[in-house]
Amino acid sequence: MHPFLSRHLVYPLQERLLKRPTFPYLAALERSQWLSREELERLQMRKLAALLSLANAHCPWHARRLAEAGLGAITPNSELTRADLERIPTMDKADAQLHGEQMRWTGVPGGAFAYNTGGSSGQPLRFYYGRLRQAADAASRIRARRWWGVNVGQREVYLWGSPVELNKTDRIKTIRDHLLNQVVLNAFDMSQANMDTYLVVLERYDPVCLYGYASSVALLAAHAKERQRIPHLRSLKVVCTTGEPLYPHQRDIISEVFSVPVANEFGSRDSGFIGHETPAGQMLAMSESIFIEVLNPQGHPVGPNEIGEAVITGLCSDAQPFIRYHTGDTLSLSHEVCREGRGLHVIDQVVGRSTDFVVKSDGTVMHALSVIYILRAIEGVAEFKIVQHQLDLIEIQIVPNPRWQETNKLAIVQAFKRRLGDSIAVDIHLVDKIPPEASGKHRYVVSHVTLPVVTFVGHSQQQNTDAR
Known part of the structure; x- marks a missing residue:
């Protein structure tokens, strides 16, 4: 499909049919990013008032908490401050797990849709999102891609692994991907043979953007370098990574192999799309859609460039409001302004969490999310940790x-055997608590199996010790 037709006809038609206001929201974002910081923060407070008003009216669990905080009479026209927001108790995944039905707005325009988090935090979560939240995420991502000269309808390759995307292989999905100029490669099955094929697909399709899990894209780049099979990509402008922290050695090998800059993005399924790197080397927050607080363990705000936990209020989370939500991710905000003149807040660094790979008995390397997805679908799982002790032994x-x-x-x-092979032994232990590592970090997928790609320094040269 010609990019012009995909951008101006196919994608807008799809969004209208799905009743998602993606393109009107995108137009608003293109304007609002140039507001001053003060104007942008006033916009955040107006959106916060609207969110708290609907939460009071439609979400009983939130309404009780807002009333206790003295905010039970908020209307969309209320003038709020950050101090008003800080009066509201924080919430976490356990709250959303156990009280999700009382957080829902069942009559949200466009409908509410059930979704599962990826579970890399160790706490899988089923929650509901609406059309506005979908549109905000999509529009924010389109805007961020435009910072790099990539627009809707241009060729993109996704190194991705969500079962939602990979299982929809029917004719309609195939046609849609073709019309939107998108190709999806399976990040859950990074065998050497598959990676050889992926390099061929990349070269033949010649995308403008390559998008995928940071570790999976780095693994593919390391494989290409090992095989001396560097793809010739004439049109590629940027590699966008997501899903986990992007470490310097990963950025280096991706940039070296694909000969373009690497732009990392930050977000999650429950919190939404939070931030994206710019060509000027900064990560900007999606400030019109997300309000970010960075708190210390005592629940107090930290200063600029100080690391704390990201507590998010999703300003577009109308179907199931996420208000002062503990993400479990750690980051710091910068006192800087955008070097390209935008009013968006600047994220200094994302510490985040890393996921590991697991390895099948035949040597196939699989992204950790391929097993995380199994546990996230089980309602009875509050937290988990997966440890691959050896090729044929998994402890959960x-x-x-x-x-x-x-x-x-x-x-x-049964699900682990289907994913990793019948020879795998799976030991399940029910525990009262999963302690952090000696470093204080929580690692929810740990592999002690040496990866077969010896040049991938992010994993094999550490010999999969607990160095991170």
Whole structure:
């Protein structure tokens, strides 16, 4: 499909049919990014008032908490300050797990849709999102791509692994990808043979943008360098990475192999799209859609460039409001302004969490999310940790919630065997608590198996010790 037709006809038609206001929201974002910081923060407060007003009216769990905070009479026209927001108690994944139905706005325009988080935090979550949240994420990502000269309808390759994307292989999905000029490659099955094929696909398709999990794109780049099979990509402008922290050695090898800059993005399924790098080397927050607080363990704001936990209020999370939500990710905000003149807030650094790879008995390298997705779908799992001790032995620690059933054990074992092979032994242990590592970090997928790609310094040269 010609990019012009994809951009101006196919994609807008799809969004209108799905009742998503993506392109009107995009037009607003293109204007609002040039507001001053003060004007942008006033816009945030107006959106916050609207969010709290609908939460009071439609979401009983939030309404009780807002009333207790003295904010039960908020209207969309209320003038709020940051101090008003800080009066509201924070919430976490456990709250959303156990009280999600009382957080929902069942009559949200366009409908509410169930979704699962990826679970890399160790706490899988089922929640609801609406058309506005979908549109905000999509429009924010389109705007961020435009910073790099990539527009809707231009050729993109996704090194991706969500079962939602990979299982929809029917004719309609195939046609849609073709019309939107998108190709999806499976990040859950990074065998050497598949990576050889991926390099061929990249060269033949010649995308303008390559998008994928940071570790998976780095693994593909390391494989290309090992095989001395560097793809010739004439049109490629940027590689966009997502899903986990992008480490310097990963950025270096990706940029070296693909000969373009690497732009990292930050977000999650429950919190939404939070930030994206610019060509000027800064990560900008999606300030019109997300309000970011950075708090210390005592719940107090930290100063500029100080690291704390990201607590997010999703200003477009109308179907199930996420208000002062503990993400479990750590970051710091900068006192800087955007070097290109935007009013958007600047994220100094994202510490985040890293995921590991798991390895099948035949040597196939698989992204950790391929096994995380198994546990995230089990309602009775509150927290988990997966440890691959050797090729044929996986240990799973599970903190059960009140919905746990003993039949879940068999379902988990069967699912892991389907994913990793029948020879794998799966030991499941129910525990009261999963402690952090000695470093203080929480690692939810840990592999002690040496990866077969010896040049990938992010994993194999560390010999998969617990160095991170």
